[in-house]
Amino acid sequence: MEKDVLFEVKHLKKYFKLENKKILKAVDDVSFTIRKGETLGLVGESGCGKTTTGRTCIGMYDRTEGEILYKGRDISTYKGKDLKNLRKEIQMIFQDPYASLDPRMTVAEIVAEGLDIHKMYKTKEERMERVYELLGLVNLNKEHAGRFIHEFSGGQRQRIGIARALAVNPEFLILDEPISALDVSIQAQVVNLLMKLQKEIGLTYLFIAHDLAMVRHISDKVAVMNQGRIVEMNETNAVFDNPQHAYTKALLASIPIPDPEKEKVRRSKLLY
Amino acid sequence: MSKELLKVENLKVTYNTYAGQVQAVRGVSFSLDKGETLALVGESGCGKSVTARSIMQLVHEPGKIVEGSKILFEGKNVAEYDQKELAAFRGKDAAIIFQDAMASLNPTMTVGKQIVENILHHNKVSKKEAKARAIDLLNKVGINNPEQRFKQYPHELSGGMRQRVMIAIAFANDPKLLIADEPTTALDVTIQDQIIELIRKLKDEHDASIILITHDLGVVAGIADRVAVMYGGVIVESGSASDIFYHAKHPYTKALHDAVPRVDEVSGKELVSIAGAPPDLINPPAGCPFNTRCKYCMNICKKEVPPTMQFGEGHEAACFLHVLDKLPKDAEFLND
Numbered sequence: 001m002e003k004d005v006l007f008e009v010k011h012l013k014k015y016f017k018l019e020n021k022k023i024l025k026a027v028d029d030v031s032f033t034i035r036k037g038e039t040l041g042l043v044g045e046s047g048c049g050k051t052t053t054g055r056t057c058i059g060m061y062d063r064t065e066g067e068i069l070y071k072g073r074d075i076s077t078y079k080g081k082d083l084k085n086l087r088k089e090i091q092m093i094f095q096d097p098y099a100s101l102d103p104r105m106t107v108a109e110i111v112a113e114g115l116d117i118h119k120m121y122k123t124k125e126e127r128m129e130r131v132y133e134l135l136g137l138v139n140l141n142k143e144h145a146g147r148f149i150h151e152f153s154g155g156q157r158q159r160i161g162i163a164r165a166l167a168v169n170p171e172f173l174i175l176d177e178p179i180s181a182l183d184v185s186i187q188a189q190v191v192n193l194l195m196k197l198q199k200e201i202g203l204t205y206l207f208i209a210h211d212l213a214m215v216r217h218i219s220d221k222v223a224v225m226n227q228g229r230i231v232e233m234n235e236t237n238a239v240f241d242n243p244q245h246a247y248t249k250a251l252l253a254s255i256p257i258p259d260p261e262k263e264k265v266r267r268s269k270l271l272y
Numbered sequence: 273m274s275k276e277l278l279k280v281e282n283l284k285v286t287y288n289t290y291a292g293q294v295q296a297v298r299g300v301s302f303s304l305d306k307g308e309t310l311a312l313v314g315e316s317g318c319g320k321s322v323t324a325r326s327i328m329q330l331v332h333e334p335g336k337i338v339e340g341s342k343i344l345f346e347g348k349n350v351a352e353y354d355q356k357e358l359a360a361f362r363g364k365d366a367a368i369i370f371q372d373a374m375a376s377l378n379p380t381m382t383v384g385k386q387i388v389e390n391i392l393h394h395n396k397v398s399k400k401e402a403k404a405r406a407i408d409l410l411n412k413v414g415i416n417n418p419e420q421r422f423k424q425y426p427h428e429l430s431g432g433m434r435q436r437v438m439i440a441i442a443f444a445n446d447p448k449l450l451i452a453d454e455p456t457t458a459l460d461v462t463i464q465d466q467i468i469e470l471i472r473k474l475k476d477e478h479d480a481s482i483i484l485i486t487h488d489l490g491v492v493a494g495i496a497d498r499v500a501v502m503y504g505g506v507i508v509e510s511g512s513a514s515d516i517f518y519h520a521k522h523p524y525t526k527a528l529h530d531a532v533p534r535v536d537e538v539s540g541k542e543l544v545s546i547a548g549a550p551p552d553l554i555n556p557p558a559g560c561p562f563n564t565r566c567k568y569c570m571n572i573c574k575k576e577v578p579p580t581m582q583f584g585e586g587h588e589a590a591c592f593l594h595v596l597d598k599l600p601k602d603a604e605f606l607n608d
Contacts, residue, residue, distance in 0.1 A: 217533035256490030
């Protein structure tokens with residue numbers, strides 16, 4: 001039995017008007033579906049439109065055309081209470097953990113902000129308990145709650161960002177390059193955490209990244225974007241082992257392999 | 273027979289900050305032969321960039337190269353060069369390129385002029401000759417329409433193109449040593465691959481030596497003859513590329529390999545994450561720098577600096593795991 005589709009985008013377009021009256025087609029007719037509990041990896045090089053796609057999906061940008069369906073219903077039709085609820089269910093995690101967390105708020109305030117807005121507790125004690133629980137979930141501890149963001153390393157900040165997103169019990173997370181600002185040993189920590197949470201809570205991810213190896217590791221399905229369009233989309237291993245589109249082939253061929261013997265073979269096939 | 277071009281001995285660099293003295297590099301020694309490519313690998317803050325900058329004498333206040341550190345370039349100590357000797361050394365004997373080409377290029381000068389500047393500084397040639405050479409260089413680094421590009425400003429070029437210009441400047445005077453500090457980190461994979469291939473090609477043509485600083489083991493695998501793995505301001509393991517990739521001895525090197533997923537392998541395994549964070553170099557831990565994160569940490573690791581052990585030619589690692597049998601019987605090496 002196939003799992004239910006949680007999130008679906010149909011013919012999504014996002015055009016930006018430029019000063020010189022030209023139109024930038026950042027996202028040009030993109031369609032994909034994500035089933036509940038699965039991860040779709042959206043990959044491409046810088047400027048391909050992957051971030052714009054993610055931001056348009058969550059409503060940070062107004063789309064130019066197309067449908068964005070969450071649980072079968074277009075997100076533009078959510079109003080009032082429904083909309084507030086939708087904002088709980090879809091959360092976003094950004095690339096830069098230095099820019100996306102308020103330096104003047106304590107960790108507890110950051111993590112609890114969603115709880116406050118959605119009135120998700122009855123007593124102050126309950127609120128703090130939930131904050132501690134969330135910090136524990138991302139492998140931070142109680143003592144961190146009263147501190148400010150500048151006291152944390154990049155990996156810790158990104159985990160605080162994840163705790164903030166998880167506070168409101170979301171079902172769907174849009175992760176925009178969540179690990180590319182982190183060192184390799186820390187990337188593994190965050191990715192393992194994301195995969196553990198998916199298993200335990202059944203989260204659904206749209207994982208936007210340019211690191212193809214990491215995308216292969218985390219995704220069930222992969223969509224490759226180039227110049228605003230998805231040029232190839234398939235099950236992860238199919239895309240990586242048997243790429244069909246010329247762009248995917250070129251992209252995969254350019255990734256260095258951390259193994260000198262295999263790398264020698266790959267380099268010998270290069271055309272430049 | 274290969275000959276030694278550069279030898280760094282017991283390099284120590286400190287930065288005085290309000291929080292205290294940061295010991296960015298804590299006694300690094302390595303050598304580089306002519307025509308060899310050495311990769312310095314490590315995470316941010318491990319001291320790899322500071323090591324590279326020290327070679328070029330580019331460590332500025334509040335940073336200081338501690339006295340007694342030796343940087344021998346063809347047998348002469350670069351640390352003792354005066355301003356004039358340094359000016360002749362930089363850009364001619366040794367050149368450096370950085371991660372962010374936009375920040376390294378002068379935004380108010382055309383790229384052509386910046387290449388010409390470097391040629392004129394070190395050679396007695398006419399401006400016309402210098403220009404011809406600059407255009408030739410632009411062509412060599414794979415820039416189309418070099419005559420056109422010569423007249424353009426850095427902001428008119430893409431990131432990959434700017435890095436190519438940096439490489440053209442670096443190779444303008446046939447340097448014996450090129451230091452490339454994360455040259456491709458800011459670039460897309462397809463461009464990264466082209467830039468690495470370009471550096472390889474020019475290295476062979478000019479018979480230069482390269483110190484490549486990176487955190488990307490894939491890039492290392494493709495270009496390095498030898499690899500030095502840095503952690504917490506020291507080199508924890510060094511050896512040939514095959515030593516480091518196939519016979520790693522230090523737990524940190526092994527952990528680095530296991531922490532990155534492979535694009536050529538089916539996923540499934542959980543990544544091996546390294547718990548915790550790199551050490552604070554204001555108060556570096558006693559003993560082994562990796563002791564707070566090491567799976568195999570023993571009591572002795574927290575007290576004494578591990579000795580450097582030799583494993584075959586040129587392969588060294590500093591870890592107590594490899595000297596267990598040589599420790600005295602009563603040594604406190606086991607965990608409580």
